[in-house]
Amino acid sequence: DTAVSQTPKYLVTQMGNDKSIKCEQNLGHDTMYWYKQDSKKFLKIMFSYNNKELIINETVPNRFSPKSPDKAHLNLHINSLELGDSAVYFCASSQEMGLAGASSYEQYFGPGTRLTVT
């Protein structure tokens, strides 16, 4: 069984479009995350949710809006896509989040969504 799944795996779209990436985890975790991995392979956290509540919101343009309908799902909607949004986006989950965003629990990552904006 897949622990953390993302759809789609690949997404090619034109500038200005709006797109969504979905993420689901079946691990029973309380906390979910979105990360962006750029061409240099650096992973940067974008958002994290704990029990459907936004905990971490890094300096991410307002065009990015996460939505958590329940604690097993964390979707990422992106408006007005730009060339610089091209990257691999990873969803992750962990059992629990500690104080103010710090977590000692192992994070499980999804397979990633490669977004290409043309």
Add this chain to the structure above:
Amino acid sequence: KNQVEQSPQSLIILEGKNCTLQCNYTVSPFSNLRWYKQDTGRGPVSLTIMTFSENTKSNGRYTATLDADTKQSSLHITASQLSDSASYICVVSGAAGNKLTFGGGTRVLVKP
């Protein structure tokens, strides 16, 4: 500024040989340090998590060390296998309010 630096950026080793990857960090205060393995086209997979009080932790042929005083960690791969070819990412978690800080990774290629 919290930073995690890894070295080397990449390395090539022969199958069966050992290698050691380095991670230096400036994250403070410190909560824990993790090593992840990321295969091409896949998400990172956790290898080890070490807290302040732990000096070494093993996961099969992977052994991580931590020196919290010098803010250094290493990941040692013993008797490398072709499947060890991947990027290895060092991640440091700060305490109370600090997020995870990721290193740029070391790309390891194991050749037969």
